[in-house]
Amino acid sequence: MTDPVTLAVIRGALEQITDEMDLNLIRAALSPIISETNDCAHGLYDARTGETIAQGGYGLPQFLANMQFTVQRLIPIAEAAGGFKPGDVWITNDPYLSGTHLNDVILVAPHFVDGELFALFANTGHWMDMGGSAPGGWVPTATEIHQEGIIIPPMRLVEGGRRNEGVASMITANVRLPQQLLGDLAAMINVFALGRRRLDELVSRYGVETLRACIAEMMARSEADMRSYIEEIPDGTYSITDYFDNDGVEDRRLAVKLQLSVRGSELHFDFTGTDGPATGPMNISDSTTRSLCFVALKHIFPEVPVNGGTFRPTSFTIPPGCILSARYPSAVGGTTDVVQRIVDVVFGALSQAIPELAPAAPFGTTGVATVSGHHPRTGHYYVAVYPYPGGYGGSSTSDGLVNGTPPGSMAKFMSVEMSEHRYPVHFDYFAIRDNSGGPGTHRGGCGTTYGIIAEADAVVSILGDRVDHAPFGVSGGGPAAPNKVEFETDGRRWVPPMRSKATKVPVRPGDAFHLASPGGGGFGEPLERDPALVEEDLNDGLIDLETAVNVYGAVIAETRHILDRPVYRVDCEAMQRLRAQRRVARPRMNHLQGRLA
Structure with missing residues (x-):
């Protein structure tokens, strides 16, 4: 010793x-x-x-x-x-x-x-x-x-x-x-x-x-540390199914199925039933799948050090050839998005077992935009890469992070100033995406939205997901706003046929593309959210008036204006009475909102 x-x-x-x-x-x-x-x-x-x-x-x-x-x-x-x-x-x-x-x-x-x-x-x-x-x-x-x-x-x-x-x-x-x-x-x-x-x-x-x-x-x-944490999870098997919108080639959804079994101090991740292989690039290797399961565990148990001992209490069943166990010659360029879904399903499974520790789904897509061409000033070829920031899921103790890096990769968004300095592009806007977090006792964090305008001829490719299947909420929380991708060329706005995936779209000076990342899913019943937090979110612009009234049961007592901006005060007592009426009238929500369990 x-x-x-x-x-x-x-x-x-x-x-x-x-x-x-x-x-x-x-x-x-x-x-x-x-x-x-x-x-x-x-x-x-x-x-x-x-x-x-x-x-x-x-x-x-x-x-x-x-x-x-x-x-x-x-x-x-x-x-x-x-x-x-x-x-x-x-x-x-x-x-x-x-x-x-x-x-x-x-x-x-x-x-x-x-x-x-x-x-x-x-x-x-x-x-x-x-x-x-x-x-x-x-x-x-x-x-x-x-x-x-x-x-x-x-x-x-x-x-x-x-x-x-x-x-x-x-x-x-x-x-x-x-x-x-x-x-x-x-x-x-x-x-x-x-x-x-x-x-x-x-x-x-x-x-x-x-x-x-x-x-x-x-x-x-x-x-020993990891085993002690696992022992705190109730024994049982926790199941979840989540989806990719499509694989970029065939416009059909792809299922990711996880049965997470807890037995004493050991975890078994069983991905039997997962679709694949994908015809397009939405495939990853089995080693990456295992690695992202550990990333999800590290989010939930951050105190455990990163070394080989941490990985020993786990085992895996990943069917060869499915989208989570790619075999040659399957394309794997969608790795950056597939890894996010592994984190999502592990969070979703563990939220059924330890809701006090596991959050709702984060935004679930890296949404990588790639801009490339020859720089008009230098003549040199360039490639600019922009991975999404977005919202994290709410948890039992707090709202989700706003404008967070992808939880599976943590890749940071290149600074606007550095991007405009290095490449022939400029940002029309870069902002928090209002009303994008899933509603809940603790709401999901908001995503981001940005628009890039080309200053020279270029080609743009985008590889994302979560348009058709938004990040889910848990414990009665609601799903987040879905992903959104638009191009603006030749004076018109249009959405790619695969919604969030596009390859080598030609752009000219003045053309643009616009992206809006999802927020995170909500945690807990929205009608249980502290009225003071609802008022704060409304006045901060994180939710709109319609959401405050229809989802959170807000009753507006006063509206005043600072310049052209409305500032609201809610009536807490009236809110509680309205919420009580709605609880009686509304059916009880499922544990996982926006996703099949």
Whole structure:
């Protein structure tokens, strides 16, 4: 047993190493999707088991367990090729092995102490373009992986400290932004030197054996912590079905079915009955599905540290070939939206078991818009990427977050100022989307709405969802407002045939596109909401007068104006009388609103 002080210091130091690696890459990368959106991750892994030792806290959580599964699958491949050697860096973006989509490139580097393999570093970075049929890699009409870009099978990119220039040239010859890619690649490789230096400092201070003992103890304690949380969930099986609107190619809904079984200190996630494979790109790998289940658990149990021990009390049934267990050659570019639905269904299942902890559905779509073309001032090709912010679901203790990052990925929206500085676009507006949160005792957070006007010829692709199937409320709360996508070209506004998915729409100077993300679902009966909060929401513009009166039972006692803005005061006593009448007249709501359970 390691003494608790040493254990705490070493755990903090290991986490600090991966945090510092995150920040180093974010500051060094050329791609704004890394430097502005933080679409990257770093981790340290056990060289024998591949389990996560520590993972950085500044990258995207969707890589939470995904990199562990990648490392575990890469270890036997490397051993068959002679094993890891000092100075090696392996590379892959194979989505069926490493998960996510082709743009997320994973590097793995061994770390040796006194000639013995001690651990493995890994990082993931989103490269802006991988040479697919649409710039940026989000191709809503893709029907196979080869339409989305180049696949890099697991291979040594750096051997003995020397980069294989043939491999690098092969990659850059197949992408639209080769110089940007090379800059990101160099930054990703160089950050391993920082990790090695910091880990060597820790080894020199405490010794290998103490570090190994602390790592084993960290994992054991994390496993025990997770089991203790699971034991607080009532035993049983909790079922939910949610849907995607379509797959971008065939206009039919796709079901995601989850039966979450709790038995003592163990969880089993069974996705039997889930549709697929999708004809279009709405598929993900099984490793990504598992990773996003852990992301959802981390939202609900945030105190549990991120390491391999946390993942041990879980098991999975994911039918091969369904949309959550993609097989070659299925397209996977819709990963960014599919991962959000995994979080949604885990929240929905757990809300039936532990409503005091699990929230309603968040906005459930990354809604990535990609703008690309040649910059009129420089002549250089550019790709600009805009992932949605939106609303989170209400919970038993609070309203949902307004204008939050996607809970499955946490990818940040590029700042308006940076976007207009770098690209030939300008924002017509960027605002909170009023009245978009689902009603409830604790309402869902509001989504956002923005409009981008092109300043030069370009093409725009959008890959989103949640138009036909809005984020659900729980415990009597209502669903949120659905997603909305519109183009404005040649003087008219129009909606894409697939509602939230469009590929390579040509735009001219002055043309625009308009997006409005969903809010989060509501938690609890809306008629139980504090009248003071209803008044506050109404005066803040988060709900409109019609919603306040018809949904929340508001009775307006006074209306005055500040300039041209109305300010309302509600009559709390009259509200309570009206609400009592409505409760008698209205049928009792189901637990899950807006979704089949």
